[in-house]
Each structure stands twice: as C-alpha cells, then as structure tokens.
Amino acid sequence: MNINKKTIISVFVVVLLVLGLIYFIKRGENLQTNNLNNTKNQLLEEFIFTFKEELTDKELTVKVSRDGKILTLNYGNIIEEKLTLSLSTNGSKYTNYNESIVFWNKGNEAIVYQNDAIIFQGTIIE
Numbered sequence: 001m002n003i004n005k006k007t008i009i010s011v012f013v014v015v016l017l018v019l020g021l022i023y024f025i026k027r028g029e030n031l032q033t034n035n036l037n038n039t040k041n042q043l044l045e046e047f048i049f050t051f052k053e054e055l056t057d058k059e060l061t062v063k064v065s066r067d068g069k070i071l072t073l074n075y076g077n078i079i080e081e082k083l084t085l086s087l088s089t090n091g092s093k094y095t096n097y098n099e100s101i102v103f104w105n106k107g108n109e110a111i112v113y114q115n116d117a118i119i120f121q122g123t124i125i126e
Helices: 005-043
Strands: 046-052 059-065 070-075 078-086 092-095 101-106 109-114 117-124
Touching: 059 109, 059 117, 070 101, 078 101
Parallel strands: none
Antiparallel strands: 046 059, 046 117, 059 070, 070 078, 078 092, 092 101, 101 109, 109 117
C-alpha cells in the first residue's frame, strides 16, 4: 500500500476545511440564538413577583429591574419604594437609602422589615 505525502496532506486539508465549516455554521446558529434571546430580554424591563401571607392573605408585589439591582416594593403604606441590592451572604437583600425598609428573599420566601420590625412574611404565588 503506497500512499504518497500529497494524498495525506490533501486529505488532512479537506478534513480541516470541513471541521472549520462545521464550526462556523454552529457559531452562526449560536449567535443568532443569542441575538434573539437578547432582543427578548430587552423587551422585559422588569420582572414582577407577588408574595402572599398565609394567615392574612395580604399580598406584596415586587418589581425587579432586568439587571437585578433595583427592586420596587408595593405593600400596605409602602407605595413604589425603590430599594437597591445590598450585600448579603444568604439570599437577596434590598434596602432603601437609610435601611429603614429591608426586603429579604431566599427561594420562594420573602420578608419585609420596616424600622427593624417584620411587616410582611410570605411565599411567592405561582
């Protein structure tokens, strides 16, 4: 069996070209999918969640900005209070400028403090 170097090099080049073509086709599909997802995400300016206390049936509505840094709280006498993401080691914590209002969230649970007193404790409505 006599295979010359030109044949081996030719086969190698063809294989590389095919692999390169496959890579660029897949990359193009991924770019199109990412662009479509980015367009959908740009349409959603905020995410809205509703929590409910079991005993009182009171509801708390929170709107979270797309980047997750701003939370708008609507509950009882707290109307459209804007809270910013704060440092937390467990769950998500949002506070207003002087930390008189604090929203904690971990999993499906939410707690709201006003002046260090719990004013709401409930679970997300699905």
